[in-house]
Amino acid sequence: MLRNQKDYAGAAAAYELVNEAPAPDSETRQKANLAAGEMYDLLQKRELAMKKYQRVLAENSGTPLAKRPGST
Numbered sequence: 746m747l748r749n750q751k752d753y754a755g756a757a758a759a760y761e762l763v764n765e766a767p768a769p770d771s772e773t774r775q776k777a778n779l780a781a782g783e784m785y786d787l788l789q790k791r792e793l794a795m796k797k798y799q800r801v802l803a804e805n806s807g808t809p810l811a812k813r814p815g816s817t
Contacts, residue, residue, distance in 0.1 A: 748784065757784035775804045 747756035763769050763777035782797030 748780070753784045753787045757781050757788070760784065771804055775801050778804070 747753075747759055760777045760781035763774060769777070778797045778800040782794040782801070785791070785794035785797060
């Protein structure tokens with residue numbers, strides 16, 4: 746919802762919460778990190794975005810999410 750309202754900072758913060766959950770599954774963590782990276786890119790925070798994209802790859806570089814543009 747925050748992303749659709751163009752509240753990119755709020756959306757990034759919400760995606761970051763997934764990493765604080767007790768035991769999120771790998772796919773959920775990967776999706777949240779990719780989405781957070783996209784929000785940081787929209788906020789022109791490329792360094793933070795790249796860290797998130799690197800986490801996507803570290804999680805599992807063989808998934809379709811890891812092969813999306815921007816995550817490499």
